Amino acid sequence: MADANIRAAIATIRALDGYDLNLFISFSSNSLLNKIAFWSYIHHTPLYYDKTSKDAFISSLISMKNELGDYTLLPYGEQQLRWAIAEKDHLTKCGITVPTVDVNTYELISDKESFVNLCRKFSIDVPKNGLYDKTKFLQKFVIKPKKLISSSSVLQSPKLIENEKSLSDLNRMDLDLDLHFTQEYISGPSIYYCTCYKEGHNQLSFTQINLHQQPNGKSVIKSAPYELPPDIVIKIDTMFKEIGWDGVVMVELKKDLSSQKYYAIEANPRFWGPLQLSIDNGANFPAILLGFGNRINTPPEARIGYIWLAGYLDGLKIKLITSSEFQKYCYVEDKIKFRDVWFRTDTFCFFFIELLISACSILFGCLWKLKKIVE
Known part of the structure; x- marks a missing residue:
């Protein structure tokens, strides 16, 4: 399901390239842009899944199994993954492995309110309830x-x-x-604590600080490696051990710049957008999830940062439409070299095409804004 999160998908493919496995790429539509993004890795006829409904989706997974044989479904796409987990027992009998937990445990972590309540149980700080006054803006x-x-x-x-x-x-x-x-609203940078657990035990973890984020709390466009305080890590790992978590998960926290406290915001129990950052820095989550081990060896002095240039252009369009601001935070660390997720030898063509599409999108956004002013 590569088009459910294309930046996470291309990072996964790069991480698994060279391992002794057959990697098949599936899309929800016959999009030329998708094919360009993954051109270097489409060695077989692309497969297609149906996301129009749960039944159609499960049926399309089984159809792919009949064509390919047994396979493992990698975790992308919130709705599609929930559908697959709900039918996990049936899919397993059909020869399709879904490497994550049962549906109740998944929803406990993925649903916003239940995750906040679980964090409170394990003494992990969460933001206070906000003030919503329909008549006037009081605070963020x-x-x-x-x-x-x-x-x-x-x-x-x-x-x-x-x-x-x-x-x-x-x-x-x-x-x-x-x-x-x-x-x-917690004023401060977003922190991702990324982990792969096996029966509640931490197999691999990596932490990143998100330096630039699109307006309105949208996608991360610049991030760097980071270290969380050990006591925060222990609390999070204890929580996931208690519920017996299996598979990958990204826990988002925010660091309050005034109090320096960390607050748990939400968790995404699937591969996250800036996955390339952890892989570039030696944490191969896809390989660990599939049981291959972590073969990437990056020396500590070669720390790599993540950047998504087209994301800045997309963010400008969001700013034009919503009047929201980019979220930017400074984090100074020596010897970090930032690399664009697409400006690489395997995806050069897509890098320039995406930039062009994003630039055109900004132009249309400006015209839309002008139209509103004229009206």
Whole structure:
């Protein structure tokens, strides 16, 4: 399911390139852009999965099994992964391995409210409840869906309310507020604690600090290796050991710049967008997940940073439309060389095409903004 998260997918393919396995790439549509992004690695006819419904998705996975034989489904895409986990026993009998936990444990971690409550149980700090006054903007806050529900009245991802405009946009949405909760906004950088567990035991971990993020809390566009305080790591590892977690997970925290405290925000139990950063720095999560071991050896002095240049252009468009700002934080560390996720020999062509598409998108965004002003 490469197009469910193409930056994570290309990082995975690079990490597994050279291992003794057959790697097949699947897409949800016959997009030329997808084929260009993965051109260097499409050695077989691309496969296609159907994401229109749960039944159609499961059926398409089984159809691929009939064509390929037994295979392992790598964890991308929130909705598709939930569908696969819900039918995990059936898929296993069919010869399809889904390397993660059962559906109840998955939802415990992936659903926003249950994750926050679990963190409290293990004395991991979480943000306080936010203040939502429909009549006026009082302070920054984040509104989140309590759990994933496919409905127009439920947000599909958290929304940052940072000014009068974003509050007005929120008020215009026909949301069921009983299915949401709010938290105060923590002013500080986002930290990802990335881990692969086996029956609750930490097999591999890597931490990154996110230096630049698109407006409105969207994608990370620049990040670097980081070290969390040991007591925070111990609490998180203890929590996942207690629930017997299997597979990869990324826990997002925020560091409050005034108090220097760390607050747990959410967890994504699947491969994350800036996965390339951990792989460039020697933490091969895809290989560990598949049981191959970690063969990448990067000397400590060769620390690599992550950057996604086209993401800045996409962020400018978001800024034009929402009036939100980029989230930028300084983190000074010597000997970090930043590498773009696409500006590499295997994806040069896609790098330039994506930049061009993003630039055109900004132009349309400017025209849209001008139209609004004229009106």
